[in-house]
Amino acid sequence: MPRSGSVGHLEIDSVSRSFGSLRAVNAVSLDIAAGEFIAFLGPSGCGKTTLLRIIAGFEAADSGRLTLDGRVLAGLPPNRRDVGMVFQNLALFPHLTVAENVAFGLELRRKGTAEIARQVEEALALVALDGLAGRRIQQLSGGQRQRVALARALVLHPAVLLLDEPLSALDLKLRRQLQGELKALQRRTGTTFVFVTHDQEEALSMADRVAVFNRGGLEQFDTPQALYGRPATRFVAEFVGDANIRSAAQLAPLGLSLPAGSLLVIRPEDCVVGTAAAAAPVRIDGVVEAVDFVGPHARLRVAPDGMPAGTTEPWLALLPGAALDGLAPGARATLGFDPARAAQLPASQIRGGA
């Protein structure tokens, strides 16, 4: 059921929305290509749902412009936008069966009975729910409900499918499984997906590009690799993965000189500890504060010594579990890293964060 590759190009041009004095969405611009899988990532209350509801047409933007494949969306009600949505609580109709839920949109489009039956069957097969067509919603498991909601939206072949934290209510294992299925489904249908989540791992693993939001504003819109490797702001560096973030002043005693006011972002997995640190370009001596062993790898916290008070933030390191030999809390250790592998945040771009 893929559509021709050119539908689903969504342009968001400096869209803003306030509730009273609160700027829920602040001048956000995003250009989403047809067929892309986009994740909206950000902490609770940063405006993800509000932006999604503006795209769907449930909320109006105070200013800015939205176009879908060149059509201006302002003034179009949700039922005329060619946009689908999977709600956070799924919003399945409890008085209808699985098949009737999926047929709902087709019936409104006045398709023939045979045509509706065929498409419903196809959509249920797509989400591996064939055989459950006659069930009531209350008789389904959480994962099955999820799939009904997807089938109900996808059967209409919307140009864009909006998904508001659709997996957040599920347990971890089912969540991982459905993440994979959702991704495969998106590939197969070629539909543009906009997927809201506050789980950074989910966003990085599923999306082609991730938009990171903070307090209504867009922090960065980039591929997962770029987001992680070259964060544009301190907020992104801290929110996406773990990071050692050090100012020029903190790094000067180590012999590293950075432009005044700029920051260096050193990922824990780029740090080495113990004998391996001997060869590292930058070395810090200290005491191991904590060790978390989690099987394949171990997280270490090292408190550096000999630095002026106030600048002795502990360092985080992520080592292969096997490289731990003898490193226990209280042990003296040397931590090293290569500044060439670290990302630098120029002073002008340090927004948000702590």
Place this chain on the structure above:
Amino acid sequence: MRTGFPTRALAALLLVLLPAPLVIVIGSSFSPRAVLGFPPPGFSWRWYVEFLGTPSWLVAFGISAALALVSAVLTTLASIGAALALRRAPARLRGIAETAILAPLLFPHAALAIGFLGWLGMAGLGGSFAGMLIAHLVLCAPFAYRPVAVSLAQIDSSLPEAATILGAEPGQAFRRVVLPLLRPGIAASLLFGFIISFDEVTVSMFLVGPEFTTLPVAIYARLNDSADPVVAAISSILILLTAGLVLLMDRLVGLRIFVDIEEDGRHPSA
């Protein structure tokens, strides 16, 4: 917690006392003699025949039935409208409006009756069907509003939104999603409205006229001058009708609503 002996004895007593009046009324309606008494000294259909053969009884019955039907339908429709409008209203306004709708419960019926008597008289509606209907609408409103409002509150606002984004116009979203989910509440409203109006005596007694009376008022008037079993026969018919109505509702929508409406906020089907 284990229930002690006094609690259980009280429960047993209530279980005996609750149906006792029904047994006595139905039993004494079959008495062949002209005095109300229990147990009946014999068996006869005499009083049923008298009821069905007396035009004034049948007219009163018809008036009460029509009154109850119209009251139930009108208060239920008004309740749906009010609940839909108040759902989107600011909390303060909603509080005030809901208190106004429930107000008839708070005042003594005799006081309400005197009020109605006064202003219906001034409006030239004293002793008329229209006047009685207005009073019944007010008295039924609190009972009809609550089931509909509770049903509506249980419908998640994302459901009509989901219908809309699937292509429904606002009217279609209401008819295809909101209305079916409101059905148990609407049925309960109709049933409550009908029974409240059909049973009403206190206020109605003040508003009947020389040519116009309701069945409960006629029964009451009859009891005042002679205690013959025809009133027991009529009451037995009413008991049967009410039981039939409740069973029908149970068949159509399930009477779980009578339990559920007391638990705000939970979805009945979840």
